[in-house]
Amino acid sequence: xxxxxxxxxxxxxxxxxxxxxxxxxxxxxxxxxxxxxxxxxxxxxxxxxxxxxxxxxxxxxxxxxxxxxxxxxxxxxxxxxxxxxxxxxxxxxxxxxxxxxxxxxxxxxxxxxxxxxxxxxxxxxxxxxxxxxxxxxxxxxxxxxxxxxxxxxxxxxxxxxxxxxxxxxxxxxxxxxxxxxxxxxxxxxxxxxxxxxxxxxxxxxxxxxxxxxxxxxxxxxxxxxxxxxxxxxxxxxxxxxxxxxxxxxxxxxxxxxxxxxxxxxxxxxxxxxxxxxxxxxxxxxxxxxxxxxxxxxxxx
Numbered sequence: 001x002x003x004x005x006x007x008x009x010x011x012x013x014x015x016x017x018x019x020x021x022x023x024x025x026x027x028x029x030x031x032x033x034x035x036x037x038x039x040x041x042x043x044x045x046x047x048x049x050x051x052x053x054x055x056x057x058x059x060x061x062x063x064x065x066x067x068x069x070x071x072x073x074x075x076x077x078x079x080x081x082x083x084x085x086x087x088x089x090x091x092x093x094x095x096x097x098x099x100x101x102x103x104x105x106x107x108x109x110x111x112x113x114x115x116x117x118x119x120x121x122x123x124x125x126x127x128x129x130x131x132x133x134x135x136x137x138x139x140x141x142x143x144x145x146x147x148x149x150x151x152x153x154x155x156x157x158x159x160x161x162x163x164x165x166x167x168x169x170x171x172x173x174x175x176x177x178x179x180x181x182x183x184x185x186x187x188x189x190x191x192x193x194x195x196x197x198x199x200x201x202x203x204x205x206x207x208x209x210x211x212x213x214x215x216x217x218x219x220x221x222x223x224x225x226x227x228x229x230x231x232x233x234x235x236x237x238x239x240x241x242x243x244x245x246x247x248x249x250x251x252x253x254x255x256x257x258x259x260x261x262x263x264x265x266x267x268x269x270x271x272x273x274x275x276x277x278x279x280x281x282x283x284x285x286x287x288x289x290x291x292x293x294x295x296x297x298x299x300x
Contacts, residue, residue: 003131005081005122006068007035008091010233011043012084017233019277023262024083024124026275030140031132036075038068044090047200047234054097055106061094062111069116079120081127083262085158085232089165091121096164123158125231125261126167129175137182142270144184147292150259151190151225152176153216153239155197155232170194176261180229183268188223192216197238206242210249213238217246217254226288227257229264236260241282257285 013021028035041064049057068080082088098104098117108115128134154173162170173194177187197216198209216239220228230236240258247254258281266276267289278285 004034004077005079006071006077007037008082010084010087012233019280020233020260022277023266023275027262027265031136044087047086058094058107059110061090062107062115066113066115072119081122081124083124088123089157092164125175134179134182140269143268145268146184148185149188149226150180150185150229151188151220151223152193153228153230154193155235156194183264188225192219197235209238210246214246214250227259229259229261231261243283257283257288
């Protein structure tokens with residue numbers, strides 16, 4: 001199957017979550033999914049923009065939609081794809097709002113061009129699971145993640161609100177669970193898989209992050225997990241980079257790696273450091289991976 005998408009990396013993909021963007025591109029390349037980066041793309045407004053002005057927030061997205069529209073028509077692309085749930089939410093919410101003719105007119109007036117409201121917009125995870133099929137991953141797996149116990153953490157917006165995101169089950173999504181199992185990992189039941197980690201409150205309400213993200217880390221440890229696996233840059237940042245802050249605030253002692261699923265896919269496929277960028281994680285996964293390699297007799 002040949003799949004080609006207009007690729008929207010998002011701001012974090014070129015900064016704080018560079019490892020996610022890099023490993024995502026490598027995964028798509030290995031699966032034969034063509035990513036055509038949207039030229040001159042700009043910020044979609046991320047988490048806070050809509051709280052300031054719904055119209056201007058939609059216009060930030062509308063500019064990118066317009067460029068992607070032209071690309072899709074010219075190159076016969078299958079739609080827009082992004083790895084970031086926050087970007088995905090903004091792109092899909094704006095497209096949903098464009099169904100209102102008056103709102104559509106206002107956005108077009110500000111953006112200065114006509115916009116269509118029916119171009120498919122999906123996450124990379126959705127394309128891999130639904131459009132391609134996770135069975136395709138089996139062909140890539142050279143080093144199964146045998147012995148690795150993980151809990152999948154989707155975050156609160158990957159599948160919500162369901163009428164807009166239109167992906168998986170809003171209460172008990174399984175796409176990430178099934179993908180990780182295909183890679184050979186032991187996927188543990190995780191009741192907090194769609195709970196909020198505190199989102200973008202890290203700089204304004206660290207107490208909220210400590211409470212919500214700390215609860216997720218506590219539950220993962222209680223489940224017996226070696227690591228948490230996520231598909232969201234903001235969730236990964238809160239659980240990984242802020243883990244020491246959470247430990248201090250909650251008097252806990254977590255030392256749990258927080259992977260992107262695309263990094264684990266790269267490991268299972270035998271890809272090197274250039275693609276997986278494991279050293280960019282704040283909580284080093286090296287001791288865990290070395291212990292697993294030693295346990296399976298493959299060497300550290």
